Amino acid sequence: MKKYKILLVISIIAIGLMSALIASINEKKVEQAQLKEVPKIDRWETKNEEFKKHYPRQFDSWKETKHSDEIEDMLKKHPELVVLWAGYGFAKDYNAPRGHFYAIEDNRNTLRTGAPVDEKTGPMPTACWTCKSPDVPRIMDKEGDMEYFTGKWSKYGSDIINPIGCVDCHNPKTMELQVNREYLNTGLKAAGKKPLEDATQQDMRSMVCAQCHVEYYFKKTPLADGKKAAVVTLPWGEGTSVESMEKYYDNLEFKDWTHKISKAPMLKAQHPGWEMWETGAHGRNNVSCADCHMPYTQEGGIKYTDHNIGNPLENMDKSCMNCHRTSEKSLLDNINKKRERKDNLHQKAMTAIANAHLEAGKAWEIGATKEEMAPILKDIRHAQWRWDYAVASHPAFFHAPEETLKILGTSIEKAGNARIKLAKVLAKYGASDYVAPEIKDKKQAQEIIGLPFEKLVEDKKKFQKGLMQEWKKEAEKKGLYNPESTKNLEDKTSYN
Ligand code: HEC
Ligand code: HEC
Ligand code: HEC
Ligand code: HEC
Numbered sequence: 001m002k003k004y005k006i007l008l009v010i011s012i013i014a015i016g017l018m019s020a021l022i023a024s025i026n027e028k029k030v031e032q033a034q035l036k037e038v039p040k041i042d043r044w045e046t047k048n049e050e051f052k053k054h055y056p057r058q059f060d061s062w063k064e065t066k067h068s069d070e071i072e073d074m075l076k077k078h079p080e081l082v083v084l085w086a087g088y089g090f091a092k093d094y095n096a097p098r099g100h101f102y103a104i105e106d107n108r109n110t111l112r113t114g115a116p117v118d119e120k121t122g123p124m125p126t127a128c129w130t131c132k133s134p135d136v137p138r139i140m141d142k143e144g145d146m147e148y149f150t151g152k153w154s155k156y157g158s159d160i161i162n163p164i165g166c167v168d169c170h171n172p173k174t175m176e177l178q179v180n181r182e183y184l185n186t187g188l189k190a191a192g193k194k195p196l197e198d199a200t201q202q203d204m205r206s207m208v209c210a211q212c213h214v215e216y217y218f219k220k221t222p223l224a225d226g227k228k229a230a231v232v233t234l235p236w237g238e239g240t241s242v243e244s245m246e247k248y249y250d251n252l253e254f255k256d257w258t259h260k261i262s263k264a265p266m267l268k269a270q271h272p273g274w275e276m277w278e279t280g281a282h283g284r285n286n287v288s289c290a291d292c293h294m295p296y297t298q299e300g301g302i303k304y305t306d307h308n309i310g311n312p313l314e315n316m317d318k319s320c321m322n323c324h325r326t327s328e329k330s331l332l333d334n335i336n337k338k339r340e341r342k343d344n345l346h347q348k349a350m351t352a353i354a355n356a357h358l359e360a361g362k363a364w365e366i367g368a369t370k371e372e373m374a375p376i377l378k379d380i381r382h383a384q385w386r387w388d389y390a391v392a393s394h395p396a397f398f399h400a401p402e403e404t405l406k407i408l409g410t411s412i413e414k415a416g417n418a419r420i421k422l423a424k425v426l427a428k429y430g431a432s433d434y435v436a437p438e439i440k441d442k443k444q445a446q447e448i449i450g451l452p453f454e455k456l457v458e459d460k461k462k463f464q465k466g467l468m469q470e471w472k473k474e475a476e477k478k479g480l481y482n483p484e485s486t487k488n489l490e491d492k493t494s495y496n
């Protein structure tokens with residue numbers, strides 16, 4: 001009797017398992033059929049919500065980027081930055097990156113983009129929207145790249161409204177990966193690299209990211225109608241290493257701004273993440289950005305790409321352990337050592353360059369000549385470019401550890417050269433005992449450089465209550481914006 005009971009139980013379990021399996025196979029079949037039959041979505045549909053019903057898993061995981069919402073005020077963390085960027089927007093406000101979901105909010109809220117009052121006021125050009133939204137390639141397609149690159153960013157306040165999403169990386173007609181920003185291919189060709197026409201599927205898994213995570217500058221370009229465009233251009237004509245880009249900028253005598261204290265012609269590194277990755281162990285083996293940041297995931301027997309692009313160390317089992325055989329712990333120990341080495345040189349470089357700026361300021365004050373200062377300013381320009389390059393390409397200490405330390409090493413060397421020359425100039429003018437003021441915190445540093453922080457915040461708040469609200473209403477009227485998409489969104493900033 002007992003035997004039969006056991007048999008019965010086993011059969012019931014087996015039947016249960018079988019039906020679950022069949023159900024899962026059926027579900028998979030339905031899903032696969034849906035995937036094969038690509039739904040008809042307009043080529044330039046930029047509202048990410050429109051993709052939800054067709055691709056629920058990709059959409060839901062994409063929306064998870066919303067969870068990376070902490071504001072990390074880098075000026076508070078490293079007040080030397082305020083001195084390094086004196087006279088430039090970054091001294092006003094600079095936070096660590098957050099999830100893609102916040103790209104639009106953060107661009108509107110940062111003090112760097114100022115407080116426009118109409119569609120003609122800046123201070124920033126349209127180009128500063130370029131890596132924030134799928135509405136950018138939509139406008140480029142409709143109006144042409146050159147029209148897109150003219151005017152101030154406020155020109156498109158009610159047109160660029162959806163954060164980095166599906167149409168940034170896909171063609172919605174086929175859902176294939178697609179790069180929608182022409183300047184990337186122009187850059188690859190200028191560098192003599194494989195152009196997008198020849199890119200493999202594996203290459204594309206990094207190329208979609210390289211649309212934005214690269215070094216670029218705004219090239220002033222005169223147009224036939226007398227207008228001037230500020231065109232996003234990758235400075236790759238001499239190659240994609242830090243030295244080649246430095247040479248490219250030097251040859252053009254290009255500067256992003258003149259430093260307020262030292263008067264050095266400065267460069268601001270953007271985020272050469274792709275270029276740094278290329279030099280590291282993973283890049284050299286063509287382990288793509290998506291391999292770590294968008295690993296395959298399993299859900300009820302269905303395999304899909306996790307679109308929650310964030311920190312891969314949060315799910316190492318999926319992002320690392322299918323290639324690596326050591327334990328998670330030993331990988332993490334290894335990474336933390338890399339971080340410590342970088343932090344150490346990073347701090348030394350920052351301190352040395354900040355001192356060099358302040359000492360140069362003193363030298364001007366007591367009568368140093370242009371001829372005496374020229375070689376010093378060149379050293380400062382190169383030192384800061386290299387330091388910035390190594391740390392703005394977040395987090396290069398992991399993507400390319402040796403290259404990061406090499407670049408920081410040469411940055412410290414160049415800052416040291418500047419300061420040796422400065423010591424001589426200061427001595428010549430009787431100020432050999434000059435000691436640059438110690439930088440204590442963000443507020444004090446902003447006072448040293450004469451930055452009207454309170455006024456900036458006040459103006460920004462006026463903009464947020466006024467014009468910014470009008471932008472949202474207009475965008476909704478134009479059918480570009482679904483207010484549901486940002487419902488309950490808390491506006492986080494560094495200055496509230
Ligand atoms: C930053 C770039 C990026 C964004 C933004 C993005 N995707 Fe993807 N998507 C990828 C990559 C990379 C793959 C993997 C492609 C491959 O290797 O075949 C992928 C794959 C897919 C696939 C194929 C099935 C799968 O899961 O592998 C679908 C469907 C898809 N994405 C839908 C979406 C939708 C819907 C959105 C917007 C909510 C979106 N994607 C946003 C990069 C992106
Ligand atoms: C259209 C431009 C664009 C594309 C394409 C893009 N990114 Fe980003 N990415 C950004 C911007 C802008 C931010 C910062 C957003 C913010 O702080 O508001 C960012 C932030 C990030 C972050 C930080 C996220 C966090 O939670 O801190 C990671 C990681 C990242 N991107 C990786 C990638 C990878 C990998 C790809 C390709 C699969 C990619 N990005 C494609 C523009 C882009
Ligand atoms: C081998 C895996 C791997 C590859 C390949 C990879 N990354 Fe990362 N990435 C990481 C890890 C791990 C981190 C987090 C490190 C840390 O703890 O700061 C990270 C962090 C980032 C960040 C976040 C920076 C921040 O401060 O929040 C960005 C942006 C980023 N990666 C972009 C890229 C891009 C673009 C590519 C391709 C060109 C790429 N990554 C390739 C593993 C990878
Ligand atoms: C698609 C496979 C693949 C994935 C995914 C991958 N790696 Fe790697 N990793 C490699 C290869 C290949 C190398 C180079 C090995 C060599 O040079 O012999 C490497 C090298 C490394 C190294 C040593 C190289 C150095 O830069 O010091 C570390 C550390 C590392 N990986 C960590 C990680 C972490 C952490 C992740 C997940 C975030 C990860 N890897 C994901 C394939 C991968």
